[in-house]
Amino acid sequence: xxxxxxxGVDLRKVNGELFSLTYGALVAQLLKDYEDDEEVNKxxxxxxxxxxxxxxxxxLARSNVGRCNDFRETADVIxxxxxKMYLGIQPVVSNxxxxxxxxxxxxxxxxxxxFVELPPGHSQLNFSNILCGVLKAALEMVQMEVDVRFVxxxxxxxxxxxxxxxxxxxxxDAVPVGED
Amino acid sequence: xxxxxxxGVDLRKVNGELFSLTYGALVAQLLKDYEDDEEVNKxxxxxxxxxxxxxxxxxLARSNVGRCNDFRETADVIxxxxxKMYLGIQPVVSNxxxxxxxxxxxxxxxxxxxFVELPPGHSQLNFSNILCGVLKAALEMVQMEVDVRFVxxxxxxxxxxxxxxxxxxxxxDAVPVGED
Numbered sequence: 001x002x003x004x005x006x007x008g009v010d011l012r013k014v015n016g017e018l019f020s021l022t023y024g025a026l027v028a029q030l031l032k033d034y035e036d037d038e039e040v041n042k043x044x045x046x047x048x049x050x051x052x053x054x055x056x057x058x059x060l061a062r063s064n065v066g067r068c069n070d071f072r073e074t075a076d077v078i079x080x081x082x083x084k085m086y087l088g089i090q091p092v093v094s095n096x097x098x099x100x101x102x103x104x105x106x107x108x109x110x111x112x113x114x115f116v117e118l119p120p121g122h123s124q125l126n127f128s129n130i131l132c133g134v135l136k137a138a139l140e141m142v143q144m145e146v147d148v149r150f151v152x153x154x155x156x157x158x159x160x161x162x163x164x165x166x167x168x169x170x171x172x173d174a175v176p177v178g179e180d
Numbered sequence: 181x182x183x184x185x186x187x188g189v190d191l192r193k194v195n196g197e198l199f200s201l202t203y204g205a206l207v208a209q210l211l212k213d214y215e216d217d218e219e220v221n222k223x224x225x226x227x228x229x230x231x232x233x234x235x236x237x238x239x240l241a242r243s244n245v246g247r248c249n250d251f252r253e254t255a256d257v258i259x260x261x262x263x264k265m266y267l268g269i270q271p272v273v274s275n276x277x278x279x280x281x282x283x284x285x286x287x288x289x290x291x292x293x294x295f296v297e298l299p300p301g302h303s304q305l306n307f308s309n310i311l312c313g314v315l316k317a318a319l320e321m322v323q324m325e326v327d328v329r330f331v332x333x334x335x336x337x338x339x340x341x342x343x344x345x346x347x348x349x350x351x352x353d354a355v356p357v358g359e360d
Binding site for chain 2: 013015016017018019025026029050058085086087111115130
């Protein structure tokens with residue numbers, strides 16, 4: 001495996017199909033456990049949160065990115081660096097609110113949903129909801145409280161998958177990750 | 181994302197850390213659901229089996245590999261092509277039985293176990309047991325019945341992770357995948 005990481009860190013890659021099938025097994029297990037779509041969404045977000053807390057350190061170490069000056073810069077880093085690095089895709093940043101405190105990530109080929117078709121009767125399931133948790137936690141760890149939610153999903157018949165991020169507030173009460 | 185697949189197929193890659201953390205969430209969920217290690221092992225193997233059934237088609241399409249002439253060739257394809265392609269590692273093929281019907285895959289850096297420490301009281305858990313299911317199913321789909329099991333695991337304090345494969349019999353009653 002070639003080493004491509006910055007700062008000599010090995011950027012290990014695994015195959016997207018294997019990832020997608022493994023993630024699918026996780027969602028299927030949760031559907032079996034909880035039955036209710038909203039509860040599964042919550043569990044997925046919680047799992048994503050735990051992952052985001054771990055992943056942000058890895059991301060800061062690899063990307064060598066500094067503190068973002070505004071939410072637009074944050075959006076760019078998420079799309080061009082984070083999604084690219086972890087999922088191999090680069091969502092389009094779009095639909096900014098007039099106040100500049102909300103934007104959407106538009107995803108054309110979501111690697112989590114290769115092979116996936118929602119079973120009937122699960123119209124409330126946000127299959128890839130783990131991503132919301134990851135984003136929420138990762139941003140919280142760099143002192144930004146953000147609301148993250150799915151607003152469109154190709155799995156539900158929408159033309160595109162859209163994740164909406166809304167800036168809530170800057171958190172000031174702790175030392176940001178990577179700046180201690 | 182660069183395209184490196186044979187036959188023009190996109191070999192999408194995702195980050196190993198994300199994969200490892202997602203797989204960890206799956207195992208943690210199963211431990212919560214089933215409590216008993218042996219039952220979790222079984223569930224992981226079952227999930228792996230379902231994944232292997234899907235993955236073999238993908239593998240045959242991408243690798244363009246033909247039918248193996250013997251079990252030694254099978255071992256080589258598993259290690260040098262399949263593991264390399266899906267997990268980015270190349271296990272050492274070793275410990276052949278005298279009859280040539282059993283061998284081990286020795287894995288030094290198992291991508292499924294980055295970040296992982298077994299919680300106390302789970303000495304029977306084969307954390308990466310999903311791999312046994314994947315291998316069993318994938319080989320079954322090309323007409324080989326094989327027993328697959330973990331015999332060593334660095335997570336349990338062993339020096340290396342070792343998966344043992346034993347050839348059982350050739351299955352003759354169906355058209356092999358990719359040869360219809």
